[in-house]
Amino acid sequence: MATADMFYYLLFLLWCVTALLVHFFIKTFLKSRRQNNLPPSPQALPVIGHLHLIGPVLAKSFQTLAIRYGPLMQIRLGASTCVVASNAVVAKEIFKTQDLNFSSRPEFGSSEYFIYRGSRFVTAQYGDYWRFMKKLCMTRLLSVPQLDKFTDVRDEEKVKLVESVMGCARDEKLCDLNCELTAFTNNTICRMTMSTRCSGSDTDADQIERLVKTCLQLAGKLSLGDILGPFRIFDFSGNGKKLVGALQTYDRLVERVLQEHEEKAEKGFEEGERKDLMDILLEIYNDPAAEIKLSKNDIKFLESSDEKIGEHQMEYKGQNFRYLPFGSGRRGCPGASLAMMVMHAAVGALVQCFDWKVKDGKKVDLTQGPGFAAEMAHPLVCYPIKHMNAC
Ligand code: HEM
CATH class of the missing domain: 1.10.630.10 (Cytochrome P450)
Structure with missing residues (x-):
């Protein structure tokens, strides 16, 4: 293989490694910034998230978790993430002050x-x-x-x-x-x-x-x-x-x-x-x-x-x-x-x-x-x- 070809292969390898490292650092940086703004959340398990903390009566389970994690918490149910609000102050913030930001509705699984x-x-x-x-x-x-x-x-x-x-x-x-x-x-x-x-x-x-x-x-x-x-x-x-x-x-x-x-x-x-x-x-x-x-x-x-x-x-x-x-x-x-x-x-x-x-x-x-x-x-x-x- 000619020296010039070798040089280009090495350059390409170096470019791939640098791109991967930059991608990794940006992702980690954004994740930590995003996580700083997230509501408190119980420790999640891989794949199932917080499903193991949820009983047959959803509202009751959320109530128990809210006593520990506060009136606004983030819960992950398998692949779905949701935010649970559970007192009047947070409800007012969502329905009145931030009403426009909460005006859309997600499509549910049956769509x-x-x-x-x-x-x-x-x-x-x-x-x-x-x-x-x-x-x-x-x-x-x-x-x-x-x-x-x-x-x-x-x-x-x-x-x-x-x-x-x-x-x-x-x-x-x-x-x-x-x-x-x-x-x-x-x-x-x-x-x-x-x-x-x-x-x-x-x-x-x-x-x-x-x-x-x-x-x-x-x-x-x-x-x-x-x-x-x-x-x-x-x-x-x-x-x-x-x-x-x-x-x-x-x-x-x-x-x-x-x-x-x-x-x-x-x-x-x-x-x-x-x-x-x-x-x-x-x-x-x-x-x-x-x-x-x-x-x-x-x-x-x-x-x-x-x-x-x-x-x-x-x-x-x-x-x-x-x-x-x-x-x-x-x-x-x-x-x-x-x-x-x-x-x-x-x-x-x-x-x-x-x-x-x-x-x-x-x-x-x-x-x-x-x-x-x-x-x-x-x-x-x-x-x-x-x-x-x-x-
Ligand atoms: C006791 C009976 C009822 C209860 C407890 C109830 C409760 C609710 C709640 C909590 C919402 C808000 C959901 C959200 O924030 O996304 C809602 C929305 C809605 N309800 Fe009712 N509802 C009742 C009866 C009815 C009836 C009789 C109708 C029509 C004939 C109706 C039509 C609707 C519609 C169309 C929406 C969607 C509004 C929108 O997305 O802007 N509801 N209902």
Whole structure:
């Protein structure tokens, strides 16, 4: 080999070694600088991170860790890293002072199986699409005048709830309040969004309810797959496939309801005729002057975005940072007013019409379950006793 060639090989080797060393030093320097700004974190294990510190009830595990590591800590669950805030001062900093910096939402593990990917408002990036959808919710779909148009629907569903519980009271049977309230809220919201009881078959609402529930459960399980990082695409549990199946059935069902609504719109609405949420969304879909062109998937996904409605009494709209059932700031829940209207009506009727005796005379078991929404570990099952002359 000629001396000149040798010289160039050596030069190339020297260049590679120098590049590697510079890369290594820059990385170490940046890492130490970045780490200085990170919140405190427990000692992590390789690969699993802090998974070994997490029990079945996520909120409880975070609470225990927060006592030791403070109100803002960084937790790594396998391949996913998150920051946990757990007191009012930090919550206020995030939701108020730094609201804009926290306005986007990450995609969860189920996104690759989600046929409405890109139409997910709840996990949308902060931007034009999110702004348009939020305005639409606040000014049209969930505005107070629109909610007022459905007072009769809420009243009818409340009566059905009371009748169903009355049946248990008459037969001295146990009443599963979780089932009763889920049916009540789903029926109310289904009727407000797509008038399912008024068109097509009576079982639409039931089927949609079951499918939305299945999809939420599967999506929850798949979100846990985030801890596997890129390996989640192998769908070891098979839940991805099941989610696609359930979503396709949901899609066919809503497509049919959508067509019925389109046919009705083509015939034209009568003066003062009430429009449900799907009618309003179709109007915007067909409006050439709309700020953002809605797709049919946007409509189908929005129709599934109802949530189970629970019980709260204190200030709930996001100004009391110790208590944030509906979130706060710009990503706060636009359905809070509807949730509170429906929940107040139901709880009021159930307290006014019945006394309640817990099964076996025990106290109500308030143990928290494993879900993200802090559900009860054991559903509330009681004997309703009809009040004299009530209802
Ligand atoms: C008791 C019942 C409900 C609770 C506890 C609840 C809770 C929440 C919370 C905590 C958030 C904020 C999530 C975040 O920060 O990313 C949220 C957002 C949202 N909620 Fe609710 N919600 C309820 C009912 C409803 C209802 C009835 C609807 C619609 C009919 C609804 C539609 C939405 C939407 C569209 C968002 C996303 C808002 C955005 O990203 O800007 N929610 N909800």
